[in-house]
Each structure stands twice: as structure tokens, then as C-alpha cells.
Amino acid sequence: MSVQSNTPQSYRAADWWRGAVIYQIYPRSFFDSNGDGIGDIPGVTQKLAYIAELGVDAIWLSPFFTSPMKDFGYDVADYCDVDPMFGSLADFKTMLAEAQRLGLKVIIDQVYSHTSDQHPWFIESRSSRDNDRSDWYVWADAKLDGTPPNNWLSIFGGSAWQWDSRRRQYYLHNFLTSQPDLNFHNPAVQDAILDVMRFWLELGVDGFRLDVVNMYFHDAQLRDNPVVSQPSERHVGSGDDNPWSRQFHKHQITQPENIAFLQRLRSLLDQYPSRTTIGEIGSYDSLKVMSDYTSGGDKLHMAYTFDLLSADCSADYIRHTIASVEAQLGDGWPNFALSNHDVIRSVTRWGGHAPRSDFAKASLALLFSLHGSSCLYQGEELGLPEGKVAFEDLQDPYGIEFWPEFKGRDGCRTPMVWTADGGFTSHGTSWLPIDPDHLPLNADTQAQDPTSVLQWVKQFLSWRRTQPALIHGDFQWLSGYDGAALVFSRRVADQVLWVGVNLTDKPLTVPIAGRIECLEAAGFSGTVQDNSLVIPAYNAVFAQAV
Structure with a gap:
């Protein structure tokens, strides 16, 4: 089996993102600078030298925007400001300047498909059926019997529709009930979102990771989703624990109108040289969507694939997955990851009982050698396994909802370990407990050990820079x-x-x-x-x- 890519032989400086290694930071769990038990933007600034020494090309910051934190920042109440628990906009500007001084590009998460129910847009929209933003969100009347407009489900469990007594209508939420979906069929919503993007571009960020980028539009006719008849047809990573997997979300997400909006988005990006986008795509036909969204050079720069975030790490599965991406992506560009803030860490998920250090090095060597760009999640450079979190310590609403079959996402979000006693926070208790098994793997100790995963990552990424074939071959x-x-x-x-x-x-x-x-x-x-x-x-x- 062989697959040939369509990779050009040379790149402009603006294409720095091709073959780049991007370090993902979950700010809440990275480093706490003020002792309140929660990581923050000044904490990121203090650790930027550490990140630069790894040899990565960029950082990606998970959401730090104003939010009630029902979904830990993925419920945005103000797209253009920093939540006080993370610092201030001035702190972000300081961090941005320091990162760029160290040669690190800065990519920020953007959550455009939905907002918090505390966002001023939604507060106005729900106030009446005839206000200026009345159709900025997806509202629909109940059926005659009072039930929701259709069979659409929320990823977080139950119906995707929530009754609102003010408007006496249902509103759509693909995630928590406190995360209402924006109505991208309204051109004013699109304009407002592009204004948000323009704000951060003018501030100087180098790119955007776009959360659930295929979920911006819904079927305007609100037709029922078809039912999945065979378990083999369910989404990658889905199982019987979540009824979301029982439907083909044909009408709920991945609508054809999304293409035109992404072209508008790219037109804006092209006005700012050397900026990039990474679109997170989750769909039962994700490879086709990746191709549709990245081909032609007029939409997304990169597509973030979930295919290596599955439980299967057999050689056959990996070969088939990469071959499928290469065959279907055409002139598009993939972005691969083995771990992130939503899945069990790869040393546990893939490695099982394998020697942790050896498995971490071998699996990361694979990641850094694939055709595409890659994301290294905080702690992967230490070989951290999944953190153990007791039920009473859970914070993740998804994990709480589906316990005990699904333990949630807290295990991959436990705080970074910087020193032998943790070193994440100087006072009090961290927002999630540190797994005691992580303490011997701390960054300070590994920095002194030439055989550690941390030292290997530094050495390998330094060597990789001398091998052009690994970057864009x-x-x-x-x-x-x-x-x-x-x-x-x-x-x-x-x-x-x-x-x-x-x-x-x-x-x-x-x-x-x-x-x-x-x-x-x-x-x-x-x-x-x-x-x-x-x-x-x-x-x-x-x-x-x-």
C-alpha cells in the first residue's frame, strides 16, 4: 500500500504552519501565577521559555475568554476580553509579545458555533421575539404536543432543544443547555463573528484553532436526523454510553452553507499575512469534510483530525487512517494529534502497560514524522499518563453526566507538574488534584535526566529541523x-x-x-x-x- 502526497517542494515564509509542531496549552491547568489554584495567562508567560526550549513552532491556547465556566471557557460570554480568573487583556498582550520575542507563533481557540447564555447577544435574543437580535440564535416553536421541534440530540446528553419561558419557544444547544447555538443563517451573525476575528488579528495573534468548525450551520428546515442502524457506522470514539452516536447528524451539523462562510473567513485572514487556521472537525464522514474544508486554498489552512485520538493503535488502523487522509485530502493539509484536552492521554490510551518512557518517545516520533502539522498537548513532553480523578473531585459536566462508564475529560486536564512537589500553584489547592503518580515525572527532574522524555523531545525536535523531508516532504x-x-x-x-x-x-x-x-x-x-x-x-x- 502506498500513497503519494501532493506536497509542493518549497514554501513561502507565510506557510510556516506547514509541518509545524504546535504546543497546546490548557491555561487552567498549565501554571498558576497568583496562588488561586487556577492557571492563568501570566503563568503562561512565565513558562514560555520552557516551551521555546522544546523546539516547537507555535502555541495554541485553549479558551481564556470571559465565561461563567459551565464548560470551562467553551461557553463564551465576551469574545474580546480575558476572564478575570486568567488575568487581563493587558496580560494577554504581554504574553503575546514575549512569545513572539522567543520565536513562538500564537494560536488562540475560537468558539463560534455557540455562546454562553450569559452573552449579551443571547440575553437580548431571548428577551422577546421582535428585538434586534431575536434571530441571532436558533429558535423554534414546539410541536403541537409541546415536544421539541425534532429529534436532534445534544452531545452532552438528552435533547438538543431547551424550552425558554420568556419567548415560549425552544432554542438549540448542541452542548450544554447554557450553550445556545448561534444562527449562522443570519448574515449579521456572520459579520459579528468576523469582527471578533478581526479584533484578535489586529491585536497580533498568528492564527486560530476553530472549535467544532463544521457545526456553525444547521438545517433551516429542522428535519429529523436519520437513525444509525449499525454500531459500526457510529462516530469514531462514540459508544453506547452516549445516545448522540445513535443518529447520523445529517441535518444538525456539517451543512453545505458552511463552505461559503469559511470562504468569507479565509478572505479576512488573507488580509493579514502569515496567519493560519486549524479547524476541528468531528463527523461520521470527517475525511470528506476535511477535504471540502481545506482544498482549493480558499477556506481553512488545516483540518484537525480526530482519527488518531481513537483507542485503536494497531499498525493496520494507523496505516489505513493515514492512507485515507492522504488519499482524500488532495491539496488540503492535515493536523494530527495523539492527545488533547478532551481525550484520554495517549500513553494510557495507546500505551497501556508498555514502558511509559519508551512508548512516549516512539509514539511521538511517529506523530512528528507524519505528513502534516502536529499538536503536542501539555504534559506529553513529560510522558504523563492519564490522571486519576475520583468522582467527588470531578469538574467536567460531561464526565459527571456519563459516569461511571465514561470518566470524563478531567483526567487529561489535571495540572502540569513542574517540580517534585507539583509546582503548579504556590498556595491553596489546585482546581483539579494532581495525580501523585505524576510527581516523579515533573519537568525539573526530567530536565536533569538525559534519558527522559522531556530531553528526548528537545533533542528530537532540534534534529527534525535539520531534516527537510520530515517537515514538508x-x-x-x-x-x-x-x-x-x-x-x-x-x-x-x-x-x-x-x-x-x-x-x-x-x-x-x-x-x-x-x-x-x-x-x-x-x-x-x-x-x-x-x-x-x-x-x-x-x-x-x-x-x-x-
């Missing part, structure tokens, strides 16, 4: 091979680089046609013997064609 799986090792080539100009990654507990040998020699990639013991890649368990090898 063509991608091809080893033809005719379907074994347990993941073996592919990256090619640019006259450089052909072979990559072999072994995520299993047994050593593997893979013959390669032609003459190859091993490269001294940081920290791996894989070798080349008789034109074969010899890869120990939970290890990798990089070789140059000669």
Missing part, C-alpha cells in the same frame, strides 16, 4: 508491507528518509529495497542491518537512502 508507505511495524518514506528534493516505528512489545525487522544507512536520530536504538530496518520493541529508526 512527500509521504509514502512501504509498498507491499502490512506487518506490525509502521514504515514509510518522506521525500523532498534529493533527500529520501525512511522512518520505522515499532509500537509493539516485540523487536521487528523490515527489509527495504535499495541501499540505506542509519541516521543518528535522538535517543533510538533501531539500526540498519543488511538493508533492513531492525527496530526494538517500543522504538524507532530513521535511515537515509544512499
Whole structure:
């Protein structure tokens, strides 16, 4: 099986995001500068040198905007200000300037599909049926029997419709009832959202990660969603614990009108050189949507794929997933991640009982070597496993709703460990407890250990910068091979680089046609013997064609 990409051989400086490594910061859990137990923007500023030393290209900040925090910032009450718990707009400007001084691009999360019910837009919209913003949100009358307008479901459980006694109508919410969906069919809503984006562009941010970018529009006719008849047809990562997976959300999300809005959005971005967008796409046909949203150079720059955030890490699954992305994306561009603020950390989800440090290095070597850009979630550079959080300590409304079959998202959001005693906050108690098993993995200790995951990440990303094939080379799986090792080539100009990654507990040998020699990639013991890649368990090898 082989797949050839359509990667151009050279890039303008404005295309810095192609092949970039982006460090995701969940500010609430990164570093607390004022001792209130919650991470903040000044805390990010204090740790920017640490991030720059990793060798990443950019940071992505999860939401820090004014919010009642029912969904921890993904319920925005003011798009253009910083919530006081995170600091001030002046603090953000200071952080932005320091990041850019250190050579780090700054990408911020934007949640456009919905707002908080505390947003002034919604407060006005719900006040009557004839105010200036009466149709800025999705309102609908009840059926004759009083039930919701259709069968649409909320991702957080139950109906996607909430009755409002002021208007005596239902409003749409794809998430919590306190997160009403905006009505993008209204051009005034689109204009307002683009004004928000313009505000941050003028402030100097380098890009946007767009939350649930395929959920901006809904079917204006409010038709029922069809039912999923086979479990195999359900969304990646969905299961019987959440009834959301029982429907094809054909009419609720991913509507054709979204394309035209993304073109408007891109036209705005193109007025600001070197800016970028990453669209988060969750859909049963996500690969097609990724292609639709990134092709042609007139919509999103990158599509953030969930496909490697699944529980399956078999070689067959990974090969099929990457091959499918490459085959369907065309001239679009993917953005891969193994962990984020919504899923079980990869060392636990994929690694299981594997040696933590070895598995972390091998899996990250795979991530950093794929064709596309990649996101490194805070703590991955330490090899942190999923944090253990007792039910009584849960904060995540999603986890509380679906406990105990689904433990929620708090385990991947526990605070960073900076020192042997945690070092996240100087006073009081952190908003989520630190897992005691994380303490020995702290950044200070790992910085002193040349064999640690942290030191490996620094060394590998430094070496990666010297390998143009890994940043923007063509991608091809080893033809005719379907074994347990993941073996592919990256090619640019006259450089052909072979990559072999072994995520299993047994050593593997893979013959390669032609003459190859091993490269001294940081920290791996894989070798080349008789034109074969010899890869120990939970290890990798990089070789140059000669």
C-alpha cells in the first residue's frame, strides 16, 4: 500500500504552519501565577521559555475568554476580553509579545458555533421575539404536543432543544443547555463573528484553532436526523454510553452553507499575512469534510483530525487512517494529534502497560514524522499518563453526566507538574488534584535526566529541523508491507528518509529495497542491518537512502 502526497517542494515564509509542531496549552491547568489554584495567562508567560526550549513552532491556547465556566471557557460570554480568573487583556498582550520575542507563533481557540447564555447577544435574543437580535440564535416553536421541534440530540446528553419561558419557544444547544447555538443563517451573525476575528488579528495573534468548525450551520428546515442502524457506522470514539452516536447528524451539523462562510473567513485572514487556521472537525464522514474544508486554498489552512485520538493503535488502523487522509485530502493539509484536552492521554490510551518512557518517545516520533502539522498537548513532553480523578473531585459536566462508564475529560486536564512537589500553584489547592503518580515525572527532574522524555523531545525536535523531508516532504508507505511495524518514506528534493516505528512489545525487522544507512536520530536504538530496518520493541529508526 502506498500513497503519494501532493506536497509542493518549497514554501513561502507565510506557510510556516506547514509541518509545524504546535504546543497546546490548557491555561487552567498549565501554571498558576497568583496562588488561586487556577492557571492563568501570566503563568503562561512565565513558562514560555520552557516551551521555546522544546523546539516547537507555535502555541495554541485553549479558551481564556470571559465565561461563567459551565464548560470551562467553551461557553463564551465576551469574545474580546480575558476572564478575570486568567488575568487581563493587558496580560494577554504581554504574553503575546514575549512569545513572539522567543520565536513562538500564537494560536488562540475560537468558539463560534455557540455562546454562553450569559452573552449579551443571547440575553437580548431571548428577551422577546421582535428585538434586534431575536434571530441571532436558533429558535423554534414546539410541536403541537409541546415536544421539541425534532429529534436532534445534544452531545452532552438528552435533547438538543431547551424550552425558554420568556419567548415560549425552544432554542438549540448542541452542548450544554447554557450553550445556545448561534444562527449562522443570519448574515449579521456572520459579520459579528468576523469582527471578533478581526479584533484578535489586529491585536497580533498568528492564527486560530476553530472549535467544532463544521457545526456553525444547521438545517433551516429542522428535519429529523436519520437513525444509525449499525454500531459500526457510529462516530469514531462514540459508544453506547452516549445516545448522540445513535443518529447520523445529517441535518444538525456539517451543512453545505458552511463552505461559503469559511470562504468569507479565509478572505479576512488573507488580509493579514502569515496567519493560519486549524479547524476541528468531528463527523461520521470527517475525511470528506476535511477535504471540502481545506482544498482549493480558499477556506481553512488545516483540518484537525480526530482519527488518531481513537483507542485503536494497531499498525493496520494507523496505516489505513493515514492512507485515507492522504488519499482524500488532495491539496488540503492535515493536523494530527495523539492527545488533547478532551481525550484520554495517549500513553494510557495507546500505551497501556508498555514502558511509559519508551512508548512516549516512539509514539511521538511517529506523530512528528507524519505528513502534516502536529499538536503536542501539555504534559506529553513529560510522558504523563492519564490522571486519576475520583468522582467527588470531578469538574467536567460531561464526565459527571456519563459516569461511571465514561470518566470524563478531567483526567487529561489535571495540572502540569513542574517540580517534585507539583509546582503548579504556590498556595491553596489546585482546581483539579494532581495525580501523585505524576510527581516523579515533573519537568525539573526530567530536565536533569538525559534519558527522559522531556530531553528526548528537545533533542528530537532540534534534529527534525535539520531534516527537510520530515517537515514538508512527500509521504509514502512501504509498498507491499502490512506487518506490525509502521514504515514509510518522506521525500523532498534529493533527500529520501525512511522512518520505522515499532509500537509493539516485540523487536521487528523490515527489509527495504535499495541501499540505506542509519541516521543518528535522538535517543533510538533501531539500526540498519543488511538493508533492513531492525527496530526494538517500543522504538524507532530513521535511515537515509544512499
